[in-house]
Each structure stands twice: as C-alpha cells, then as structure tokens.
Amino acid sequence: MTALPQSTDRKLGLVIDLDTCVGCHACVINCKEWNTSGTGAPLSDQEPYGDTPMGTFLNRIHTFEVEVEASPAQMVHFPKSCLHCDDAPCVTVCPTGASYKRSEDGIVLVNEDDCIGCGLCAWACPYGARELDQEAGVMKKCTLCVDRIYNENLPEEDRVPACVRTCPAGARHFGDLGDPSSAVSQLVAERGGMDLMPEQGTKPVNKYLPPRLRDRSMSGGKSLESKGDSPKGLLSWIDRALEAL
Amino acid sequence: MHPAPSVIVFTALSGLGFGLLAWLGLGLPAVYGWAAFWWYFVGYALAVGGLMASVLHLGNPKNGLKAFSQWRTSWLSREGVAAVVTLLIIAPFAIGRIFLDTDWGWLGAIGSLLCLVTVFCTSMIYAQLRTVPRWNNALTPVLFLAWSVAGGALLAGQAVAAGLLLLLAGGVQVAYWLRGDQRFAEAGSTIGTATGLGALGRVRLFEPPHQGTNYLLKEMGFSVARKHAVKLRVIALAAGSLMPAVICILMPAGYVAILIAFPIHLVGIFAARWLFFAEADHVMKLYYGG
Numbered sequence: 001m002t003a004l005p006q007s008t009d010r011k012l013g014l015v016i017d018l019d020t021c022v023g024c025h026a027c028v029i030n031c032k033e034w035n036t037s038g039t040g041a042p043l044s045d046q047e048p049y050g051d052t053p054m055g056t057f058l059n060r061i062h063t064f065e066v067e068v069e070a071s072p073a074q075m076v077h078f079p080k081s082c083l084h085c086d087d088a089p090c091v092t093v094c095p096t097g098a099s100y101k102r103s104e105d106g107i108v109l110v111n112e113d114d115c116i117g118c119g120l121c122a123w124a125c126p127y128g129a130r131e132l133d134q135e136a137g138v139m140k141k142c143t144l145c146v147d148r149i150y151n152e153n154l155p156e157e158d159r160v161p162a163c164v165r166t167c168p169a170g171a172r173h174f175g176d177l178g179d180p181s182s183a184v185s186q187l188v189a190e191r192g193g194m195d196l197m198p199e200q201g202t203k204p205v206n207k208y209l210p211p212r213l214r215d216r217s218m219s220g221g222k223s224l225e226s227k228g229d230s231p232k233g234l235l236s237w238i239d240r241a242l243e244a245l
Numbered sequence: 246m247h248p249a250p251s252v253i254v255f256t257a258l259s260g261l262g263f264g265l266l267a268w269l270g271l272g273l274p275a276v277y278g279w280a281a282f283w284w285y286f287v288g289y290a291l292a293v294g295g296l297m298a299s300v301l302h303l304g305n306p307k308n309g310l311k312a313f314s315q316w317r318t319s320w321l322s323r324e325g326v327a328a329v330v331t332l333l334i335i336a337p338f339a340i341g342r343i344f345l346d347t348d349w350g351w352l353g354a355i356g357s358l359l360c361l362v363t364v365f366c367t368s369m370i371y372a373q374l375r376t377v378p379r380w381n382n383a384l385t386p387v388l389f390l391a392w393s394v395a396g397g398a399l400l401a402g403q404a405v406a407a408g409l410l411l412l413l414a415g416g417v418q419v420a421y422w423l424r425g426d427q428r429f430a431e432a433g434s435t436i437g438t439a440t441g442l443g444a445l446g447r448v449r450l451f452e453p454p455h456q457g458t459n460y461l462l463k464e465m466g467f468s469v470a471r472k473h474a475v476k477l478r479v480i481a482l483a484a485g486s487l488m489p490a491v492i493c494i495l496m497p498a499g500y501v502a503i504l505i506a507f508p509i510h511l512v513g514i515f516a517a518r519w520l521f522f523a524e525a526d527h528v529m530k531l532y533y534g535g
Contacts, residue, residue, distance in 0.1 A: 003318050018442075028454075053457045060454035062532055064436075068446040075451060078440060080532060089375065095322035096311035114311050117304020119464060120321055123246070126376045126434070128529035131460045137304030194441040197528065199433045200375055208441050 004091055008106035011178030012144055013084050013205035014164065015187055019212050020171035023063055023077030027163035027172060031059040031081070031142075034162035038147050040112050044135030056133045058082070058142045059163055068213060076211050079172070081163070082129040082142035083196065083204035084108050090121035090130060090141075098139070106178070106205055107146055112138045126200045149174075177205050246377060247467045248522035251302040256367060256521075257514045259295025259328070260389060262288050263360040264397020266335055270357030272350060274402055277342050285339040287400065289332065296328055320373055324366035331359035364393045371521075378432035379425040379525045384417065391417040392485070392514060399489055399506055404498035408490045411510070415486025418517060422478060429526055439531040450534030465527035466535065474524060477516050485513020 035058055036043040045055035059081040066074045084101075088108050091099045098114035099121050101107070110121075110130075115138040122130040122139065130141045145161035148154060158165060164172040175184035184207075187193070193207035231239050266288040268274075276284055300306050313329070315322040335356035341347040368389035371380040395410035436450070437443020489506035496502040526535070 054455075054459050056460065057455075062450065062454050063452035064440055064442060064448050065451040066442050066446045066448050074445070076440070076442060078532075080454075092318045093321065093373070095313075095315050095319045095325065096308060097315050098308075098311075114308055115305055116308045116312055117306075118302065118312070118321065119304070120319075120370065122461070122464065123527070124374055124376060126439075126528045128461045128465070128532055132304050132464070134460065139304075196441055197434055197438050199438060200528070210441065210445070213445065 004086075004088060004101050005103035008086075008102070008178065009104050010176045011084075011086070011106045011205045012149070012175070013106070013177045013184075013207070014081070014144075014161070015173040015175070015177070015184045015193060015207050015209060016079055017171040017173070017191075017209040018076050018078060019191075019209060020169050021061075021077040021079060022169050022171070023061055023075075024168065025061050026166050026168060027079060028057060028059050028061055030162045030166035032057055034145060034148070035140075035143070038143075040110075040140070040143075041133055041136035041138055043140060044133055046134050054134075056131045056140050058129075058131070058140060066211075072214060074211065074214055079163070080127060080129070081206075082108060082125075082144075083127060083202070083206040084142075084144060086203035086205060087201060089124040089126075089200075089202060093120045093124045095120070107144045108141070109143055109146065110139050110141055112136070115139050126197050126202065127204075144174075177207065246522045246525045246527060247464050248519045249302060251298050253515060253518045253522065255295045255299035255302070256389070257295070257511070257518050258291045258298065259367065260364055260393040261396040261400065261511075261514070262291030262293070262295055263328075263331065263363050264393035264395070265400040266292060266331070266397070267357040267360035267394065268397050268401035268403060270335055270338065270353035270355075270360065272348060272353060277346050279343075281339070281342045284401070285335075285343065288335075292328070292332065320366055320369040324363065324370060327359065327363040327366045331356060331363050334359055361390060361394075364389050375432070376528050377525050378428035378434075378528070380521075381432070382421070382424055382428055384421045384424050388414075388417050388421045392517070395486075396510060396514065399493060399510055400503065402498055402500075402503055404493045404496075404502060407506075408494035411486045411490035411493065415482055415490070418482060418486065425524070432528070434528040434531060436531045436534070439528065450532075453533055461529060462533065465529050466533060467523060468535070471523065474520060477520050481513050481517035481520060483513065484509050485517050489513075 032043055043056040047053050062078045064076045064078055066076055068074055084106055088101055091101050096114045096116055098111045100109060117132055117137040119132050130139050133140050149159050160174045164174045173184050175182045177184055188207045191209040193209050195204050269284055269288055312322055312325050316326045338349050338352040338356055341349050365386050368386040372385035375381050391414035395414040398407035398410050436448045440448055442448045489510040492502055492506040
C-alpha cells in the first residue's frame, strides 16, 4: 500500500548551502551520468542535437536574483531535486503502489516495474521533483543514489549521492537529518536551515541553508567622478573662449 | 496545467455516462426491452469510452491493472475500482430490464448511488492536490457532480429536471470560477516561499535551469491561449448550461429535444473542462518564475 510510514528509523537527505553553490551544474551532470546508467530505465533525451532538445533530469539548478533593500542585488544559485518529504504527497496519490517511502531510511523511491506513467505523483509534488521519462514512460526521481550509499563495492568516500560527491564547492551535504547529533543536523541548526514551501505541508527532509547577505558597505560607497562631461575639440575651444570673456 | 485531450475526454464523457446510468438506475426513463438496450448502450459507451480515453494518458499502460490495488490511499485507484464495480452492478439490472422484462429496483438504486460515488472519486483526483490551488477547493467535487447529474438528466430525457439541473450546474460553474480565481493567492505560495529567499528581499528568476523545455513545463507550465479564457467561459456557460436548459424546458420532451440539446451541451462541457485544466496553475511554476 502507498501509505506513508508512521515514522522512519533514519531521515537520509541533503543539506544544500545556497551561500556556497556557484551554479556550475556539475551535480546535474553527475546525477544524470550516474542515474542514466543505473538499474532503472535510462534518463532519456529527446532531440538532444535538434531544434528543441529536452530530457529527463533528477536535479536542476535554477538561478534567482534577490533584490535586498539598501544593498546590491544578490545572485542565488538554487539546486533542486527531490526533498524526500516526511509527508510526501506524491506517494499517497499513486494508484499502483509504485511510489513508496522506505521506513528504514526515509528515501522516496519509484518501483518502475509497477509504474503506469499516469503522472499524478508529478502533479502532487509542489517542487517539480518528478519527471516522466518520455522514452520509458515511467516516472523518474532522485533516489538519493540508493545504489551508491549502501554499495560496499565502492570505496567508502564514494558512498554518498553522486551530486554530493561531485560538488566542487562543497555546497551539498548528505547525512541523517533525523539524528540531531549528525553533522548535517548541526549544520542546519547553526545556519538556520529552512524548508521550501512549508505552507504545502510536505515536511521536507532536505534543508536549504540561506545565503548570507553581501558586504553592506558597498551600498554606502560613492561613485567615481564623471570624466565625460567636459567638451572636446571645437566645443572645448568655444568653452575656453567663453570662460575667458 | 496541460489540457490533454485524453483527460478532457475522459472526465467529460465518463461524467456524462455515469450521470446517465445514475438516472437509468432509478428507472428513469421507465424503458424495457430494445428501447432500454439503446439507453444502456449509450450510458456504457460514454462511461467506458471515457475510461478508455484516460488509458491513453498513461506512459506505461501495460501495468494498468495494478492501478486497482491502492484504493486505501489513492483517489485515482478508488476511481478505477468504483467505476468497475458500478458498471458490474448496473449490468445485471440492465440485463433484467432489457431481456427479462424485470425491474430489480434495489440493484438499480445501488448502481445509481455508485455512479455518483465514481464521479466524486474522479473529482477528488483533482480536488486533493494542494499543489494546484484552483482545484484544491470544495466546489470541485460539487462541480463534477452537478455537470454529471445534469448532463445525465438531459440524456435520459428528463426534460424538466434536466432544465433545472443544467441551470444549477451553470450556477455552480460560475461559483467555481469566482472561487477558483482567488485560490492561488489564498494558498500563499510565492516565489519567496518556494525558494525560501522571500525574507531577504524581492525574488525573481534570473536564469532558468535549461533553455529548452522539459516535462514539467509541458505538463504543468501550460499558459497558452489564456487570452481567450473569458470568451470560453461564456461559451461554456451558454452551450453547457443555458441553451440546453432552454431547449429542455421549451421543447416537447423526446428524442428530438435530446438530439438537439446534447451536442450543444457537449460543446459547453468540453469548453468548461478545457478551462478546468488550462486555467489551473501549479505551484511548481514558481520555480520557473511563473
């Protein structure tokens, strides 16, 4: 049954530092690489070299501009993938039981062998975290790299989601958000980690660390004096002649 | 939301089909034999045809039977189960009327009730979604039930009832539009809450994650032809409700009235359903600056 578990033993998830992300999209590419060659259907592209390319991605980076009062506008690169919500609306709407949330670690997954591709779970997700693969006709979503994090064939440092492993800026952190003593939980506590769209009542596990405001001294700075106001050539001669009168 | 023809046809036709079967289950019109056969044929054709159209919406229909398994949590699953149970309950009632000249009234009454339950489940597939505030509204099930029962009355030749119910459905439709227009603002999701950056200042999208399109934008980013929304609302109201209601009330009841009023009603229903999807905004659009 696609009922949500009452509680999960652990709450594995990501903490994304909006202060640190440089918007390089490396996590997008490594996510696509790892998950297109995993156990499920590949993440297909349509017309990749044509006029209207599109494709399935489990992680995407939006870039927002925040106009801060009395301060320069600030650019925020914003990675977005499944938030593995505690109260995941995508799971309960599923008619086949293909969508489920694991009681052991809280990861939200899709069993592609049961999926009918109705798309209702993508409608139920406020974050746009689920994409129906146009080739396979089944729903794809972030698996939190469930095939990496428990994979004993990989060196220990690789047993984290592909996006976390690849981030050159260290903007992505992986861990158990259900354990208050974990590094990720402490990071959330220290930096005021926040939920996206709390009004939707999804109780996301993934947290976002807000960007720190830029140096405010810039706002009080004086602009350089203009160098372009004095006339040149004939006008300059007239100007000087008139001054002399 | 993308107004996919398959879901418009599904909700419109199955709504009409179950509406008609609901009246037939009550023994209205009181037909037996061959006459009854054709009424039930139309009811089943619309209901089953609508359900078949919904299958076209699936990306992977080969697993379709599994959709009957999650009725405890999923409205889509409940809708499937309710539809099949309803059609199976009404079948022996129809056979009794067509071939045995017998009226198992209690069976028909149960079938009628189940028709309404099925339409209610269909409406809840949409009404349950908090992500689409326009749909997430108590008037959504009322709207689906009103159109279904009114269209069913029209098809069942219940002239006076059809006239009044069509006007009522038109009224519910207007109320739904007025309510729906407020819903997105009421739900309180903004680009500020979506990004969590609202507390810092005014947020706007600087750069989308991709220059082309994707599934999310095709499915939930629909905003084409909204400029015709007002005209389509007028068409939906006039063709769906007012014109067939006038025909039902003024013309002598019978096949001729049904054959004139029904196609007009269908145009109105399709316009109303197209708007139901096309006008509905998904909160996900906020991440794309919408």
